[in-house]
Amino acid sequence: MKPEYFEDLISLCTDISNQENKLLPLCAAENVASPFSKIPLDTFLQEKYIMGGVMEYQNHSNFVGSKKLFKIYELLSRQCNKLYGCKYADARTLSGVNAVMTLLMSLFSAGDTILISSEECGGHGSMPKICQRLGIKTIEMPYNYDLYDFDYCQINEILNSQKIEGILICLSDIIIMPQLNRINLPEDCVLIFDATQILGLIATKSLENPLKWFNNDQKFILMGATHKTLPGPTCGLIMTNNLKLAQQFDTLINPDYLRNSQLHHIFSLILTLMELEIYGEKYCNAVINNANILGNILTTYDFKVIKVPHQYTYTHQIFLSMPQNSAEKFYDRCLDYGVSINYRNKYIYKTCGLRIGTQEVSRYGWDNTQMLIIAKILRDIRDNNSFSQDISDRINILSANKQLCYTIEKEYFDIIYNALHYS
Known part of the structure; x- marks a missing residue:
């Protein structure tokens, strides 16, 4: 029996496909994932749950088979360590904004004050609204519009003279890597750099890796969405070298702030990172x-x-x-x-x-x-x-000339595809 709106669905699918085929894609916020990256997206992984953090497996309240599924987290961690040099990697959050919200809820309290990148200098427009809703006070970071980078002298003066619990830098518009190593980060101040737009460029050393600018005791987090210059599925990737800091949000993400960690997306991200490695x-x-x-x-x-x-x-x-x-x-x-x-x-x-x-x-x-x-x-x-x-x-x-390049050979595609679909 045909669904009531089936003809409308066919028409919509045709219109969207035709539009995409003719599109000249110059939007800086989108990319195309390869067939290799998308192998896990139509598998049984979509329906699977696993509870707890990524730092260690938690047997309590978990499901049958979760211990094997936890190895997906471990594989992601190894791949991110290889490309980014991080000690902690977590892709359970659903998007870049979801990752930021989770970190804000985990690391700050209502009444805390953080420095934030303003929308005028390319900052993400939703961040001040989220902070306001969480009761977090914000101060816009001074910016040098001649150099297209922050005014670090003024930032350090603010950090010196005021009690600042955190710094949140989320740049949607970015043509140069901000020199965050020029920030004199106080011991108890958390610096979150949402590098959504440039995560792929950092992984391939086309841009400097800010994780190398901070030691393991400093509270620095590199994070972002994984579908811009990193051409993968939609995930929120959180990385740090400060394991004590990671412990503050690791077990809050799941099960407190979300339940289904979208394992098919995480596995897809692993394949994207392997592709990026080569x-x-x-x-x-x-x-x-x-x-x-x-x-x-x-x-x-x-x-x-x-x-x-x-x-x-x-x-x-x-x-x-x-x-x-x-x-x-x-x-x-x-x-x-x-x-x-x-x-x-x-x-x-x-x-x-x-x-x-x-x-x-x-x-x-x-x-x-x-x-x-x-x-x-x-x-x-x-x-x-x-x-x-x-x-x-x-x-x-x-x-009409859109033939995907920079992707894994069919031989390896078939091996992973068959292992997930026909084993």
């Missing part, structure tokens, strides 16, 4: 190279591309600065053509602009040739007030 250096070099090539070409087409010392960006993102009215029109036209891009009304863009990311287009093996085509498409979208079929055709031709 192909990540080439992939991330391509991401950063493409971003700077695109930035340079767009500059020759009279786009105002924001530049940091020596190049346009050290990440997957480039910033286009535009007057608000022009930015809104350009953004709307991009949407009409199926070009995924982010509108930004933040001071870091010199009041307003657009954010472009090259992490997904680089996954398809695109290089200088495609960056030139993209730049011309963006130029022509900007310069044409009416819809152009020629522009649309060029986008469709380019978007």
Whole structure:
């Protein structure tokens, strides 16, 4: 018997698929996971539960088979140690924001004061709202808009003169690695760096690893979502070298703040990290190279591309600065053509602009040739007030060439697939 809304479902699936196939993906917040990474997502792991933390197996109140499932946590820890050098790794939280909320609830109390990255300098807009709801007081971190980094002298003055329990840095917009080692971190102050946008770049040493800037006694946490430059499933990955600090939230995450730790996603993340171990250096070099090539070409087409010392960006993102009215029109036209891009009304863009990311287009093996085509498409979208079929055709031709690169060979895909599906 056919469900009542089955025809609507078919129509919706067709529309979404057609849209995705024609999309020119320049959104800095999305990426595409490989078939290898997605092997666990349709397996029995989706239905499995395991209770307790990741530091040691807890037999009490657990389920049949949980002891074997705990080895998934151990494998993730080994893989993260290899790529990030961390002593503790945890991917039980469901997303980057969920990970931040869990850490805030575990490590701080109502009435505590933390420094926080402001939305104007690229900070995640939800963080002040979450802190307010939890009763945590916030102070915006001073920022140097000429250097595109924080004002560490002023930050250290605040830490010196006031009782600050924590620092929360969550940057959605980031073209240079913040030099967090310049923060004089007090002994009892927790520094959480949400590196969602650049976790892949850190893993492959394309950017410095901030875990190396802090000793094992300092309360530093590197965390983030795992679906940007780290092209995996949606998880919240939490890492630290301070095991005493980890003990404060390890057994609170599960079972107190969530129950189902989504083991299929965690296993998928492990496969993504293994893929990144082999192909990540080439992939991330391509991401950063493409971003700077695109930035340079767009500059020759009279786009105002924001530049940091020596190049346009050290990440997957480039910033286009535009007057608000022009930015809104350009953004709307991009949407009409199926070009995924982010509108930004933040001071870091010199009041307003657009954010472009090259992490997904680089996954398809695109290089200088495609960056030139993209730049011309963006130029022509900007310069044409009416819809152009020629522009649309060029986008469709380019978007038809989406063949995933930097992924595991079929031989190894088959081994893992068969082991999870047919054993």
